[in-house]
Amino acid sequence: MMDIRILFSTRIIRLFCYGFLSVILALYLAETGLTEGQIGLLFTLTLAGDAVISLLLTTSADRFGRKRTLIIGALLMLMAGVVFILTSNIVILIAAAVIGVISPSGNEIGPFLSVEQAGLTQIIAAKQRTRVFAWYNLVGSFATATGALAGGWLAQFLQSQGWRALDAYKVVLSGYALGGLIIMLLFVSLSPAVEVVEAARVEIARVFGLHRSRSVVMRLSALFALDAFAGGLIIQSMIAFWFHIRFGVESGILGSIFFGANVLAGVSALLAVRIADKIGLINTMVFTHIPSNLLLMLVPLMPTLPLAIGVLLLRFSISQMDVPTRQSYTVAVVAPDERSAASGITAIARSVGASLSPALTGIFLANAALISLPFFLSGGLKIIYDLALYRSFITIKPPEE
Numbered sequence: 001m002m003d004i005r006i007l008f009s010t011r012i013i014r015l016f017c018y019g020f021l022s023v024i025l026a027l028y029l030a031e032t033g034l035t036e037g038q039i040g041l042l043f044t045l046t047l048a049g050d051a052v053i054s055l056l057l058t059t060s061a062d063r064f065g066r067k068r069t070l071i072i073g074a075l076l077m078l079m080a081g082v083v084f085i086l087t088s089n090i091v092i093l094i095a096a097a098v099i100g101v102i103s104p105s106g107n108e109i110g111p112f113l114s115v116e117q118a119g120l121t122q123i124i125a126a127k128q129r130t131r132v133f134a135w136y137n138l139v140g141s142f143a144t145a146t147g148a149l150a151g152g153w154l155a156q157f158l159q160s161q162g163w164r165a166l167d168a169y170k171v172v173l174s175g176y177a178l179g180g181l182i183i184m185l186l187f188v189s190l191s192p193a194v195e196v197v198e199a200a201r202v203e204i205a206r207v208f209g210l211h212r213s214r215s216v217v218m219r220l221s222a223l224f225a226l227d228a229f230a231g232g233l234i235i236q237s238m239i240a241f242w243f244h245i246r247f248g249v250e251s252g253i254l255g256s257i258f259f260g261a262n263v264l265a266g267v268s269a270l271l272a273v274r275i276a277d278k279i280g281l282i283n284t285m286v287f288t289h290i291p292s293n294l295l296l297m298l299v300p301l302m303p304t305l306p307l308a309i310g311v312l313l314l315r316f317s318i319s320q321m322d323v324p325t326r327q328s329y330t331v332a333v334v335a336p337d338e339r340s341a342a343s344g345i346t347a348i349a350r351s352v353g354a355s356l357s358p359a360l361t362g363i364f365l366a367n368a369a370l371i372s373l374p375f376f377l378s379g380g381l382k383i384i385y386d387l388a389l390y391r392s393f394i395t396i397k398p399p400e401e
Contacts, residue, residue, distance in 0.1 A: 003123060003194050004132075007116045008139055010070075010183040014077070014112060015140040017179030019147025019236075019262065020172060022106035023255050024155050026237040027244070028169035032088035040238075040362015042094055047232065047355030049098025050109050051348045057111040058344020062337055066115045067190045069340075073111045074184035077101040081177025085170050102176075104358070106144050106236035106258070109351070113327075114343035119194030121331050121339055126400055129332065130281070133324040134273045141266025141320065145259040148236075151175075152255020196337050210341050213334035216396065217342045220330060223389050224346050225353035230381035232354035233374040234296070238361050239312075245371060247305040257309055261316040272321035280401055281329040286390045288321035290383055297379035300372030332398035 029039045053076065061069040080100025084093060096102070101110035117133065124132050151172045158168035210217055236258060243249040243257065268288075276284040295315035302308040327343070334342040364370040 002189075003191050004120065006186050006189055007120060007194075008136065010112070010186050011116065011136060011140050012143040013179050013183050013186075015106075015108070015143035016147035016150075017077075017176045018103040018109070019106045019144035019149075019258070020151035020179075021147075021176045022103060022144075022236045023148045023152040023240050023258060024169050024172050024251055025104055026241045027155075027251060028166070028173070029093075031166045031169060034090060036241075036362045036366040037359075038090060038362075040359040040365075042090070042097060043104040043235065043237070043358035043362075044355050045094050046097035046102060046104055047109070047351050047358070050101065051351035051355060053099065053101070054111045054114070054344060054351060055348045058114045058348070059341045061111065061115045061340040061344065062118070062196045066119050066194050066196075066340060067187060067192075069111055069115050070187040070190070071184055073101060073115075074180050074187055076180075077110065078177050078180030078184065081173055081180055085173045085177065101180075104235055104237045106148065106262070108140070108347075111344065114347050115340055117327055117331060117343055118340040119190075122196070122336070123193050126332070129400075130276055130324060130328040131273050133328050134270045137269040137320060137324045137327075138266040141262045141269060145262030145266070148262060149255045149259035152251045152253070152258075156250060156252035156255075196340075210338050210345070211335070213338050213342060216333055217330075217338075217345055219392060221346050221349035223385055223392065224326075225349040226388075227382055227385040228350035228353035229357050230353075230378045230385065232357035233361050233378040233381075235354070235358060235361075238358065238365070238374070241365060242371060242374075243305075243308070245365060246300075247308070249305070257312070260313055264313055264317040265320040268316070268318050269320040269324050272323075272325050275321065276325050276328075281325045281332075281398060282390065282393050282396075284325045285322040285329070286386045288318050289386050292319040292321075293379040293382040293386070296382075297376050300375045329393075329398055332400070333396060 026039055029042065034042070057069050057072060077100065080096050080102040083096035083100065084102065087093065103109040117136070120132060120136070121129060155165075155168045155172055158171060159165055240254045240258065243254060249257075272284055272288065275288070279287070292315055295311055298311050299308055299315070302311055330343055330346050331339045361374045364373050
């Protein structure tokens with residue numbers, strides 16, 4: 001029980017920090033003198049670097065040690081935050097973003113999600129897995145929401161007190177680095193129960209930590225990469241920047257918008273459990289995701305700020321129902337000693353997919369005629385992903401189904 005509390009606590013603190021930073025990150029980089037194209041490139045390289053680091057860490061975590069892997073991830077988060085505070089040199093920022101852990105989207109990044117969920121699966125019953133993952137996502141969404149609200153309003157408050165925008169944003173970055181230090185200390189307290197049971201280890205030929213589930217994981221990874229590429233076109237920092245460009249919205253209001261959005265996203269993840277109990281994990285992933293993507297495509301068509309916010313919030317109210325179901329499905333259809341690797345590889349595939357698209361969004365945002373194109377591209381590609389996922393995996397059931 002103590003390990004569950006620790007893993008939920010680290011999730012809450014980490015996602016608070018991600019949300020805290022995401023609202024102001026693009027604004028901070030613009031304030032340092034980077035162009036829209038450079039910001040998009042930096043975000044692309046950030047996610048690409050995350051994919052490489054996460055691949056190295058998650059595919060060896062079940063053998064190297066899940067606790068050790070999580071501690072290393074926290075150190076990389078702390079390092080990235082400190083470097084971003086100390087310099088505005090784009091080369092150094094890129095190096096820190098590639099090697100370290102920093103989230104431009106407000107969503108999970110680094111090895112944490114894969115290894116934490118593998119550890120949770122080790123200490124909970126199979127029938128409770130989707131429910132625990134839903135709560136895990138719910139507290140994360142609430143933490144991201146609270147972080148976005150706090151980060152946006154803190155930056156705006158400091159500026160109202162006469163602080164330079166750059167200095168106000170650095171205070172937010174300091175909070176991000178502090179979060180990395182705190183979660184590192186919490187990970188040190190984990191017990192051996194989160195590790196793979198020795199009897200469950202299979203000493204046979206592996207590729208990236210996988211053996212019998214290799215084909216399933218690779219197919220899932222390809223589809224998840226497509227979904228993430230589409231999602232990378234409208235990461236939270238870029239949506240915030242889009243609202244700033246299109247409607248002149250300030251950081252405090254942006255924080256409030258994403259507070260509401262992430263709260264709704266968290267509730268939607270919890271509701272997914274009941275739906276999945278009735279119609280199954282794959283059906284829940286697909287049939288809730290398609291309407292969400294249609295709503296995403298409607299956001300830039302709204303003529304006023306209140307309408308755009310309303311449609312965005314409606315979209316977030318159903319947008320995360322596929323997340324706990326996707327995570328639960330991934331660890332359910334592989335062997336116990338493949339869970340970190342399977343979760344890690346599919347997460348890395350998502351990171352690779354997502355890393356390719358922010359640079360495109362940076363180009364689009366620099367052109368007034370194209371600033372809304374990312375919404376249409378993202379929604380359309382995500383619908384293609386939904387249909388392909390249904391066709392490929394509807395017949396492959398997890399044990400509880």
